[in-house]
Every structure is written in C-alpha cells, then in structure tokens.
Amino acid sequence: MNDYIVEMRHITKRFPGIIANNDVSIGIRKGEVYALLGENGAGKSTLMSMLFGMYEPDGGEILVKGKPVAFHSSTDAAACGIGMVHQHFKLVEPFTIAENIVLGTEPEEKKLGILPWVNIRKANRQISELSRTYGLEVNPTDRITDVPVSVRQRVEILKMLYRSAEIMIFDEPTAVLTPQEIDFLLKIIDNLRNGGKTIILITHKIAEIKRIADRCAILRQGRLIDVCDVAETSVQELADLMVGRQVQFTQEKTAPDFREPVLEVQHLTVKNEHRFDVVKDVSFSIRGGEIFAIAGVSGNGQGEIADAVAGLAKAASGRVLLNGKDITGLSVRDRCLAGLSYIPEDRQETGVIPDMTLQENLALREYYKPPFSRKGILHGEAFRSYADKLIGTYDIRCxxxxxTVLRSMSGGNQQKAIIGREIEEQSALIIFVQPTRGLDIGAIENIHRQILRERERGAAILLISLELEEIMALADTIGVLYRGELLKTEAAEKMSTQEVGRYMMGVRKA
Ligand SMILES: Nc1ncnc2c1ncn2[C@@H]1O[C@H](COP(=O)(O)OP(=O)(O)OP(=O)(O)O)[C@@H](O)[C@H]1O
Ligand SMILES: [Mg+2]
Incomplete structure (x- = not known):
C-alpha cells in the first residue's frame, strides 16, 4: 500500500493525429495541492478529463483510494468523490445559480405523496449555507447570464462542494480572474486543503504554483517530464523544464517611432442594459506605432470600451474616429474594412466558431474575398495554404x-489562432483584450514579440489587460480606468507599477 489517494498508471490517450498523453504515471497524496504545469497542448486537460470520467484512457489504469476504477462518465467520477472546474465553464446560462448547482442531483420530493417536485427553496437554503461556510458568496437566485466570471467560478466550486467532492480538479482557474480575485481563490484553495480536500491545480502561472502547491508534475508533448518538490525548485528551473529550453521573461523594445493619430475616441459614453453608464466621457487617442494600454481592475468598463470601438456595443454618446474617419455608426464588418482588428476577451463566444475547422476559422475575416471566394465560389486550396502559413508563423499546435476542428484544440492554441488571424490583417488598429490569458510562458513570449512587431510596423495598438506586468512590459502610454472613467493617462516611462496600481484602486493623488 502507498499513501496515494489517486494514482494514474501508464496512462495513454490518443486523438486522431496525436498522442495527447503518452505513458503518464502520477500519484497524488491525500490533502496536498498537486500542480500540473506544461505548454499549451501538453495534455494537462486531457489527463484530468480522464480522471473526471469524460474520456476513457486507451491504455493504463486509474486507482482511487487504492482501488482500480473505470469511469464511463463524470457521474461515475463524482460518485467516487472527484469534482472538476473546467477551463471553459460548463454552466447553463439561463438557469439560476441554485439550479445550476443542483442540476442532476435535485432534491426531489413528492407533493401530496405522489407528484414529483423539485424543492428549489430547500436547495437555495443549502447553497447559502455552503457559500457561507467556505466564504464563497453568491446569490442563489441570480441567473448565470447576469453574473461575472468570478461568480461563475464560485458556482463551479460550490457545485463540487454540493456533491461532497474530496478530490478537486481546477483547470486554469486563475486565467479568468483579476489579481485580487486570484488572491481570494488561492486562499479558498488553501482552506479547502486545510479542510482535508485534495487539490489538483492546472496553471500556467509559476508564481501561483510556488505560492500554493506542494508538488508539481511537468508535462511536455504528452509525456511526464518530472515531478518536483515545489519548495526546492526555482521559478526559472520550472519554466525551463516546462518549455525544454531557456525562457526569456522580458522582450527587447525598440525606441518609439510615433506617427499620425490612428484611433481617436472622443467623449465616449457607453450604457449597459440597465441604462447605467459603464464608460463615462472617455477620450484618448492612439498614434501609429504606439501601444496604448488600458489598466484597471476587471469590470471597470474596459471590455465596453473595446466593444464600442469594434462596433459590438453602441456608443450612447461621443465619437470614434479611425484614420480621421467617423466610424461611430458603422457595422462591425465596415469597421474591419476600415482597418480594425479585434482580439476579444471571450474567445469562445466572439472570437471563433468552435465547431468549424481551424482553416475556416482562420479565414473568417477574408472568406468572402479573393482568393478564398471568386464569383461566389469558395476555393478550398486557398483556405488550406493560408492556414498552413499561419500555423507556422504563430506556432499553432493542431x-x-x-x-482540425477548433473545439478539439487546446485552449491556448485556440487563442494563438485568433491572434494570428487578426494580426495577419495588417490593420491600422489592433485591439488586444487579454491577449495572453491562458497561454504558457513560451507562447506569451511569442505573442509579446508579435505585438511589438506590429508596433514597429506602425500599427496603433489598444491593449487591454488585467496583468499589470504585461502592461508595464509593452505599453508606451497607460490609461488607468476606474469605474468607467479614465482617471489618469500618462507616458508609461513616467509611471511606476505601484502608481498604476494605486490609480487602479481609484486613488487620484499619488
Ligand atoms: N476531443 C479532442 N479531440 C481531438 N484532439 C484533442 C481533443 N482534446 C484534446 N485534443 C488534443 O490533445 C492535445 C492535448 O490537449 P489538452 O487540451 O489536454 O492540452 P492542455 O495541456 O490542457 O493545453 P492548454 O494549456 O492550452 O489548455 C492537443 O494537441 C489537443 O489538440
Ligand atoms: Mg487545457
């Protein structure tokens, strides 16, 4: 006997054209935080999906509490005490929080002794209790559509707790959170471990692993490379092990070469569906060759600014000019034709069509023009050769x-595909919202290099990021957004990280 609560022995999983997991063996001890680190596409989500019963391995065996198990569905895994918060949440949008949590395990009662009836009041009560115990505040009657990602994640965690999971898998839980929310989540994970739960944490952020994990397994191209004791391994060592080469954490930036203004946003106000001003009288301009970064805590209006510039949200007042032309009233496609590229925050919802192939997704901006379409006929060869080119340039692993059907690609590689498609347009203005969210450090290195190359080409770049480090590394000019207002706009070299952080909290005097 050993002290492993979960053991995966010689696990192999193949998908058409790829071995996602190749003879992987890991053992996880009860009550530890076990991290999984690896490049985009290394096979982390696949390995955990097998532990959660969503896929069956092609070879190898899984033991839970020393007993071999064969899960045919996640219901089987849940019955064994395993829960998982997925990289892309699996919630039913029109349902309430409580309905989502109890879904599949509804507390059913019989009215008048015969009529089956779901006691949602009782469920609401139980959920409120759970959320109080673990500090996971939610309002059970809110609908998922109306709540932000951080709350959606709490719902996913509550779902596991409601099912009394002992082994909890988190697939990149911090990728969607702000620094404050990450702090909070790491504390929750610590609480869960102290409460005897076993945690498996997939993350690209080595700092988080250093902070919270006991051990860390490193995967590369489907194979297990090493399992380290986190306290005894340095950040650089972990990074190098993961990528298989020396990683450069910062990029060289050339001296600025600013040109004419490309984007001018004048007195922009955007309202949300409740007629509340989420962007208030915001003005800024971006020159060719300039990276203008908007810093701010999530939910302060940055997404709405990007959407209003790209044409996905309506400006209640104010104007947006692109190369001197008023585009405020134009459709999304007309704005694109006027020279705009957009990498949106929610890549699954607005960035791609998951059920189409990679080549179709890569041509979404161009398919109706030659060489892709001539006289209304689509030309497959053009799609294919264009895709081949982008796969090479942007290191899209498929x-x-x-x-490759886009949905089957790893999260990070879907992101690389969108970025490649949008950069390839050579637009005058490129809007990047959280461009490196969920990417491994090797891929971040690559994307940052691409963004800087676009700046050198003379593109105007609007960068919206929650990662202060990313902003400080790339921006020429920083605008700090607080409650929909641009509180401060300043050349990046004149502001320290601490100052930006203070403005982000709404402190006007530094
Ligand atoms: N359902 C599927 N069908 C076909 N291929 C798949 C499927 N799921 C995963 N793959 C492939 O298996 C490989 C491993 O993918 P996986 O999602 O496990 O990577 P990951 O380590 O979680 O990456 P990321 O950090 O980008 O999320 C990838 O090449 C991916 O394209
Ligand atoms: Mg993954």
Whole structure:
C-alpha cells in the first residue's frame, strides 16, 4: 500500500493525429495541492478529463483510494468523490445559480405523496449555507447570464462542494480572474486543503504554483517530464523544464517611432442594459506605432470600451474616429474594412466558431474575398495554404493541421489562432483584450514579440489587460480606468507599477 489517494498508471490517450498523453504515471497524496504545469497542448486537460470520467484512457489504469476504477462518465467520477472546474465553464446560462448547482442531483420530493417536485427553496437554503461556510458568496437566485466570471467560478466550486467532492480538479482557474480575485481563490484553495480536500491545480502561472502547491508534475508533448518538490525548485528551473529550453521573461523594445493619430475616441459614453453608464466621457487617442494600454481592475468598463470601438456595443454618446474617419455608426464588418482588428476577451463566444475547422476559422475575416471566394465560389486550396502559413508563423499546435476542428484544440492554441488571424490583417488598429490569458510562458513570449512587431510596423495598438506586468512590459502610454472613467493617462516611462496600481484602486493623488 502507498499513501496515494489517486494514482494514474501508464496512462495513454490518443486523438486522431496525436498522442495527447503518452505513458503518464502520477500519484497524488491525500490533502496536498498537486500542480500540473506544461505548454499549451501538453495534455494537462486531457489527463484530468480522464480522471473526471469524460474520456476513457486507451491504455493504463486509474486507482482511487487504492482501488482500480473505470469511469464511463463524470457521474461515475463524482460518485467516487472527484469534482472538476473546467477551463471553459460548463454552466447553463439561463438557469439560476441554485439550479445550476443542483442540476442532476435535485432534491426531489413528492407533493401530496405522489407528484414529483423539485424543492428549489430547500436547495437555495443549502447553497447559502455552503457559500457561507467556505466564504464563497453568491446569490442563489441570480441567473448565470447576469453574473461575472468570478461568480461563475464560485458556482463551479460550490457545485463540487454540493456533491461532497474530496478530490478537486481546477483547470486554469486563475486565467479568468483579476489579481485580487486570484488572491481570494488561492486562499479558498488553501482552506479547502486545510479542510482535508485534495487539490489538483492546472496553471500556467509559476508564481501561483510556488505560492500554493506542494508538488508539481511537468508535462511536455504528452509525456511526464518530472515531478518536483515545489519548495526546492526555482521559478526559472520550472519554466525551463516546462518549455525544454531557456525562457526569456522580458522582450527587447525598440525606441518609439510615433506617427499620425490612428484611433481617436472622443467623449465616449457607453450604457449597459440597465441604462447605467459603464464608460463615462472617455477620450484618448492612439498614434501609429504606439501601444496604448488600458489598466484597471476587471469590470471597470474596459471590455465596453473595446466593444464600442469594434462596433459590438453602441456608443450612447461621443465619437470614434479611425484614420480621421467617423466610424461611430458603422457595422462591425465596415469597421474591419476600415482597418480594425479585434482580439476579444471571450474567445469562445466572439472570437471563433468552435465547431468549424481551424482553416475556416482562420479565414473568417477574408472568406468572402479573393482568393478564398471568386464569383461566389469558395476555393478550398486557398483556405488550406493560408492556414498552413499561419500555423507556422504563430506556432499553432493542431493535431490534424488545417482540418482540425477548433473545439478539439487546446485552449491556448485556440487563442494563438485568433491572434494570428487578426494580426495577419495588417490593420491600422489592433485591439488586444487579454491577449495572453491562458497561454504558457513560451507562447506569451511569442505573442509579446508579435505585438511589438506590429508596433514597429506602425500599427496603433489598444491593449487591454488585467496583468499589470504585461502592461508595464509593452505599453508606451497607460490609461488607468476606474469605474468607467479614465482617471489618469500618462507616458508609461513616467509611471511606476505601484502608481498604476494605486490609480487602479481609484486613488487620484499619488
Ligand atoms: N476531443 C479532442 N479531440 C481531438 N484532439 C484533442 C481533443 N482534446 C484534446 N485534443 C488534443 O490533445 C492535445 C492535448 O490537449 P489538452 O487540451 O489536454 O492540452 P492542455 O495541456 O490542457 O493545453 P492548454 O494549456 O492550452 O489548455 C492537443 O494537441 C489537443 O489538440
Ligand atoms: Mg487545457
């Protein structure tokens, strides 16, 4: 006997064209935080999906509490005390929080002794209790559509607790959170561990692993490379092990070469569906060759600014000019034709069509023009060769080349595909919202290099990021957004990280 609560022995999983997991063996001890680190596409989500019963391994065996198990569904895994918060949340949008949590395990009662009836009041009460115990505040009657990502994640965690999970898998839980929310989540994870839960944490952020994990397994191209004791391994060592080469944490930036203004935003006000001003009288301009970064805590209006510039949200008042032309009233496609590229925050919802292939997704900006379409006829060869080119340039890892269905690609590689598609347009203005969210450090290195190359080309770049480090590394000019207002706009070299952080909290005098 050993002290492992979970053991995965010689696990192999193949998908068409790729071995996602190749003879992987890991053992996880009860009550530890076990991290999984690896490049985008290394096989982390696949390995954990097997432990959660969503896929069955092609080879190898899984033991839970010393007993071999064969899960055919996640219901089987849940019955064994395993829970998982997925990289892309699995919630039913029109349902309430409580309905989502109890879904599949509804406390059913019989009215008048015969009529089956779900006692949602009782469920609401139980959920409120759980959320109080673990400090996971939610309002059970809110609908998922109306709540932000941080709350959605709490719902996913409550779902596991409601099912009394002992082994909790978190797949990149911090990728969608702000620094404050990350702090909070790491504390929750610590609480869960202290309460005897076993945690498996997939993350690209080595700092988080250093902070919270006991041990860390490193995967590369489907294989287990090493399992380290976190306290005894340095950040650089972990990074190098993961990528298989020396990682450069910062990029060289050339001296600025600013040109004419490309984007001018004048007195922009955007209202949300409740007629509340989420962007208030915001004005700024971005020159060619300039990276203008908007810093701010999530939910202060940055997404709405990006959407209003790109045409996905309506400006209640104010104007947006692109190369001197008023585009405020134009459709999204007309704005694109006027020279705008957009990497949106929610890549699954607005960035791609998950059920189409990679080559179709890569041509979404161009498919109706030659060489892709001539006289109304689509030309497959053009799609394919264009996709081949982008796959190379942007290091998009895909099992079946241009024919890979986008949904089957790893999260980070979907992101690389969108970025490649939008950069390739050579637009005058490129809007990047959280461009490196969920990417491994090797990929971040690559994307940052691409953004700087676009700046050198003379593009105007609007960068919206919650990562202060990313902003400080790339920006020429920083605008700090607080409650919908641009509190401070300043050349990046004149502001320290601490100052930006203070403005982000709404402190006007530094
Ligand atoms: N359902 C599927 N069908 C086909 N291929 C798949 C499927 N799921 C995963 N893959 C492939 O298996 C490989 C491993 O993917 P996985 O999602 O496990 O990576 P990951 O380590 O979680 O990456 P990321 O950090 O980007 O999320 C990838 O090449 C991916 O394209
Ligand atoms: Mg993954």
């Amino acid at each position: 099992a079946q080349g241009p024919d």
